[in-house]
Amino acid sequence: MRPDFLPFSRPSISEPEIEAVANVLRSGWITTGPKAAEFEDAFSAYCRAEGGVALCSATGGMHLVLTALGIGPGDEVITPSMTWVSTVNLIKLAGAVPVFADADRDTLMISAETVEPLITERTRLIIPVHFAGAAANMEPLRRLAREQKIPLVEDAAHAAGTEYRGERIGCRGTAIFSFHPIKNMTSGEGGMVCSDDPELLSAVRRLKFHGLGVDAYDRTMQGRSPQAEVLAPGFKYNLTDIAAVLGMGQLKRLEGFIEKRTLLARRYLERLAQVDEILPLSMPSYPMRHAWHLFVVRLDTKGARMDRATFMDELKSRNIGTGIHFKAVHTQKYYRETMPFAGEKLPHTQWNSDRICSMPLFPGMTPEDVDSVVDAIKEVLA
Numbered sequence: 182m183r184p185d186f187l188p189f190s191r192p193s194i195s196e197p198e199i200e201a202v203a204n205v206l207r208s209g210w211i212t213t214g215p216k217a218a219e220f221e222d223a224f225s226a227y228c229r230a231e232g233g234v235a236l237c238s239a240t241g242g243m244h245l246v247l248t249a250l251g252i253g254p255g256d257e258v259i260t261p262s263m264t265w266v267s268t269v270n271l272i273k274l275a276g277a278v279p280v281f282a283d284a285d286r287d288t289l290m291i292s293a294e295t296v297e298p299l300i301t302e303r304t305r306l307i308i309p310v311h312f313a314g315a316a317a318n319m320e321p322l323r324r325l326a327r328e329q330k331i332p333l334v335e336d337a338a339h340a341a342g343t344e345y346r347g348e349r350i351g352c353r354g355t356a357i358f359s360f361h362p363i364k365n366m367t368s369g370e371g372g373m374v375c376s377d378d379p380e381l382l383s384a385v386r387r388l389k390f391h392g393l394g395v396d397a398y399d400r401t402m403q404g405r406s407p408q409a410e411v412l413a414p415g416f417k418y419n420l421t422d423i424a425a426v427l428g429m430g431q432l433k434r435l436e437g438f439i440e441k442r443t444l445l446a447r448r449y450l451e452r453l454a455q456v457d458e459i460l461p462l463s464m465p466s467y468p469m470r471h472a473w474h475l476f477v478v479r480l481d482t483k484g485a486r487m488d489r490a491t492f493m494d495e496l497k498s499r500n501i502g503t504g505i506h507f508k509a510v511h512t513q514k515y516y517r518e519t520m521p522f523a524g525e526k527l528p529h530t531q532w533n534s535d536r537i538c539s540m541p542l543f544p545g546m547t548p549e550d551v552d553s554v555v556d557a558i559k560e561v562l563a
């Protein structure tokens with residue numbers, strides 16, 4: 182057994198990044214300022230996006246995009262149930278109706294084929310989710326959205342550095358990224374909306390800071406514009422310079438992070454290939470680059486003769502941390518009570534929701550760490 186506990190995720194923060202944060206603290210300008218503006222420009226350039234707005238979370242970004250698009254009572258929004266609850270919570274809080282598309286059984290992502298039958302005259306938005314670092318098949322989804330004249334917004338919380346058909350996620354359309362500590366790069370907490378729609382970006386920028394007609398940091402004045410006025414009621418979702426400078430450092434290391442994650446994921450796949458009770462996710466068949474945000478497997482509970490909770494507890498007792506990404510939204514208490522029949526049309530989502538488990542995966546791991554995880558899995562299953 183391992184002598185030390187291996188968590189399923191741990192951020193990789195360098196000493197230069199810590200020093201950069203300290204320098205911001207010493208500067209006297211610690212809230213939204215020049216570093217946040219620099220981070221927006223740098224991340225947009227990395228994604229090859231036309232523009233981006235940095236925010237305190239991806240959830241905040243989704244809230245602002247839903248608000249900017251006018252999503253409200255009676256509207257329907259198509260999205261997967263196999264996702265974190267934040268997006269669906271925001272749809273409900275807007276007074277709209279979440280409509281769940283079933284996920285592919287082995288990639289856990291929705292497709293044009295699962296979305297199209299759900300479209301009605303009340304459908305106002307489609308939100309596909311790039312899952313675990315893999316890209317959803319966007320070309321058919323974009324074509325469907327264009328034909329139906331329905332906006333499409335990508336949940337790219339798992340997809341910093343992911344590529345689809347040679348393009349980085351975020352370079353086309355509208356995508357919302359997360360920089361939470363477990364993600365491929367972090368700003369502590371944070372998010373970014375990237376878009377090729379200047380009007381949408383302008384609305385998000387305005388709504389993020391009380392509805393003021395200028396940003397919290399006016400780039401032309403190197404400070405805050407004294408004559409700024411509220412153009413519409415807004416929120417308080419701006420990213421601080423403290424967070425932004427950490428994000429800048431992480432962005433410079435993102436390609437290296439992905440390279441290391443890919444090596445670790447390949448070792449997992451090689452070592453687990455002969456463990457019949459463990460079913461890793463499948464790689465999509467279309468061209469894409471996996472960023473390996475998560476290494477997700479499914480437990481064959483019948484073959485293993487144990488449920489997932491027991492499996493995870495046994496690994497924990499052997500100093501291996503795991504996670505669940507995710508219990509499907511429709512299985513959460515509030516949604517079980519308010520949408521009791523949602524699971525009946527989501528067979529693949531339901532099957533996976535009961536079996537998925539995230540194995541440790543982060544850049545600070547070694548190949549020997551992967552081996553210790555696989556050895557523990559074999560021991561538990563034996």
